[in-house]
Amino acid sequence: MFEKEKLESIRAATREYQERLEAQVKKRPERQASFATDSGIEIKTLYTPEDIADLDYERDLGFPGSYPFTRGVQPNMYRGRLWTMRQYAGFGTAEETNARFRYLLEQGQTGLSVAFDLPTQIGYDSDHPLARGEVGKVGVAIDSLEDMETLFEGIPLDKVSTSMTINSPAAILLAMYIAVAEKQGVTPDKLNGTIQNDILKEYIARGTYIFPPGPSMRLITDIFAYCSKNVPSWNTISISGYHIREAGSTAVQEVAFTLADGIAYVQAAIDAGLNVDDFAPRLSFFFNAHLNFFEEIAKFRAARRLWAKIMKERFGAKNPRSWMLRFHTQTAGCSLTAQQPMVNIMRTAFEALSAVLGGTQSLHTNSYDEALALPSDESVLIALRTQQVIGYEIGVTDTVDPLGGSYYIESLTNEIEEKAMAYIKKIDELGGAPEAIEFMQKEIKDSAYRYQMDIESGKKVVIGINKFQMEYEKPKNLLKVDPAVAERQTAKLRALKARRDNQKVKKVLSNLREAASTKENLMPLFIDAVKAYATLGEICDTLREVFGEYRQQIVF
């Protein structure tokens, strides 16, 4: 980046500076003996051109919208359109969640994001014994197409983009979405949105798996193949580092494990006979925005550059859209405190700012009361307003990648990329991500423990936990899910089963059972099944018979 002679003179000047610095520190010691990012990357007092002497602008940064996309995926980024402000929401019944969705859209939210309850995520109907106490708790309960119709009542599906946090049964929920759209007169090619559909991180960190890895990967590649022909604007997967980070990983591990999962999906699809450029442009990513501000910004930039190289060099993708890492961000739930909860508004704002400076395509900001309960209407509004302040008031959206070229940011971007690549090599040696689940779990667990011990020793400051504690007022109006949800949902299910054409349900399920043991693409069968009002639990049970269930290895 710099002329040789100039660098020489900077180097000499740096040495002089170092001497002055040492004298100063001797007189007045610094706040800490050493400084490091959350990933343990040592932070120097000062960064200069020397730290990025090897940086080649065109090779390593390039221009936004072009390979290797370090500076962003669009040529003008937020000068054209701001990121999609997308608050994750869902609780109780489809009626209640539908009301929250309409409220958020009225407040200027630009995309929907559906949270499903745990029984739905694990493929159990609301009347299943294991669903006891869980129905409608962490998201909306969906048992059949009937619930999905209610969920999107009055929301035109050709006008919104909808993200669904659903993994193991993603294909079935997508089938329901397609069926609801059809009833609204919207064809699949007009649909915009994302299914999370990332099973590997469920095994690694999030826990809502159903089937073993083999059949799970097959469901995923079935979705890739089906959507590339029929739902071309749909993001078929959201390869997620978010939950890996929430489980305790460092920023470097988040990048490394997420991209290693991405590599496994691309490889599986290629092995299933798909052409990389047919599906790769629809892959999307999902990252965490944590507190260590500059490391987070560098993380997003490093992930973008690394993925571009992987797609181009490792998989030989030719379409520039296949090289682009487009991502959603959510601020770090694990950084929120139950103590002095209003302080969480500030934490979330800085995290959100790092995601914007890192070039995110969409963003969820957490609500300040989320260490205590699901967010209330009031707290979720402040979270949305936080994004709007960043987008409209503080000027950070007026130029592309404003921190690009910063000695520190570029140096950190390089280091994160290098360290993540070393992890990916290690995972490759273990046979790829599906074989390295326990390795990744152990790495995450160790980082989580270190983080907790750093808080307990006071090395890491958390306001309200180990510094500046005080009596505080607990927020009122915490959202409480109506305990009658389970009964209402179960009654609705019973009525549906009595009303529908049960002969037809039997038929579609037996067709599905047959097809599941062949290599046939299952998406059309899921669409038939949901349209016949077969329930999510019935469909998943049919697959359980053929595929079996995953048993977790306990890493501890």
Add this chain to the structure above:
Amino acid sequence: MSERPIRVLVAKPGLDGHDRGAKVIAQALRDAGMEVIYTGLRQTPEQIVEAALQEDVQVVGLSILSGAHMHLFPAVVEGLRAQGADDILVVGGGIIPDEDIPLLKEAGIAEIFGPGTPTTEIIRFIREEVAKRFPKGRENDGKD
């Protein structure tokens, strides 16, 4: 207090997959010299009771973040009582609203540790309670 280490079962009842806290606690208890068994995810109250008896533990630590604690925590205590193991100390953690805590304590959960609790506080509580409940140590309490 017993010369043999305190034995603890750390369990995840319910369907939620958030086991960061459970694993951190498990490791902290182990580093504090206790013997710790971690059940893994999605354990029913019946499975937890069975594991507690089989492993002959003095303490069961339950972690849940999905909001199903009012159903699942008391079910574990009742299960232990039904097996005559009501001397086992049951504690819980996770996202538990304040107003639920007195109800859970009434149901027999000895203590609820919310977000931000230092592991040292949990360790201290367990040591004190176990010393009270099992004054002669684990092997002498007449159960196997």
